[in-house]
Amino acid sequence: MHNAFLAGLLGGVACSLIGVLVVTMHISFIGVAISHAAFAGALLGTLLGFSPVAGASAFSLAAASIIGPVADRGEFNPDTPIGIIFSVMIGLAFLFMGLLPGPKTEALEILWGSILTVGENDLVLLGVVCALVVGAVTLFFKEIQAVIFQREVALAVGIPAHLVFYGMLFLTGLVITASLRSIGGILIFNLIVNPAAAAYQLTYSLKKLFALAGLFGVCSCWAGLVLSYLFNLPSGATIALVAAVVFVVCSIISPKRKVKKWRCERFVGESSDLLQ
Template structure:
């Protein structure tokens, strides 16, 4: 067991999975309580389009991915604020638009590029030193901002209008939150992939939601489930030679179903019928 830790790629994979598991599961609590699930899914496709453009033009794929996913939340957020479109509608448009761009950019490449597909499904065991640096820096930025504005995010998640009435810059903070979601997706892109990243954001928080009535405790439960599943995914994929992204998602989904079965909320529901 310990022998695998002597491999540098395993050390990087485990460190990356801890950071990604933590960042995704903390952001995930805001995502599910504020009903932002779809915007996250749309943003991950935009990020993938950015990656493909990066490979096509020779720029750093992750840098272009960040630009694409931030642009998506800015435009979607702007359209929503101006009352032009419902959030879900504009995200729906961007979801297909950015996927179309990704297909176009891949087509323009002429040659098959396996690395591009790595970003679609993720492979945490191939995280490079450079990737790890990006994950650590962006992850730290997201966590620091969440820590600094925690009580404000907490308030707008519960009741945006009330928060505004108390003098909290609710509109600005909601926008900041969208940006953090976009960055979180880019952080996780290489290791879990554009298609699966959303499971890592939504599922730990959804499992934690089953287990507690306290929002503060929900953050801790979500973090434990997120980090635990993420590390478990790496270990299982190493031991059984499985694709890491899929293994992680299946593991965390298993945790979710267990938490539904053992949820105290379900028990109360059954009792109140009696």
């Protein structure tokens, strides 16, 4: 359980920070696409007799690396190559499953993960990647901010915007790869989207967005673990639902949607004829 809380902290922070990047760039589906690339890679590893984790890592990092260049060369929005990669990876995963005799347990574990049985090595990997993400967001905050705003503007002011954008996508792949065994592909997608989307309801400041998303990610993981322990529920599913509840609550209390009533009421009954 101690390891699970640590995995929740490290994975929660890493996934949520990455989530801010993908949510603000409107490429949330990248989480699903890269998770399924990892699944296909794990199956290939099992099929060819090498480590499924190595296969998963290679496939997910390769997928993350080619999304940016494919989008730029093909003059697409990034969601198009993400969709292409997702469909190709699903196809490959089914192909490998068809070719693979016997059980596919290890590969399926990568898709579902198991936060309660996280090993020391997985925690070290998660810790390194979490430190990398926090370091990258801190050191390259201004470059990331400019690329999120408008890549054309970032390029024009003298930022190597393509490099920064591809780096952000690669970092996304790295976080997903590192979190797969402990958190699992499905929960990763949840932790990427929900905390960032929840934080997005509360602020227009990118700095606060990163901070709130990280906080929500960790709180969702820890609250989910506690609830799953208390009520004997599946931990991954409980964490996912807690993160979703956080998002719903933030949407309801969001100041962005609140119209300042007193301001509007002043105008009720006033004449609309400006020429009077």
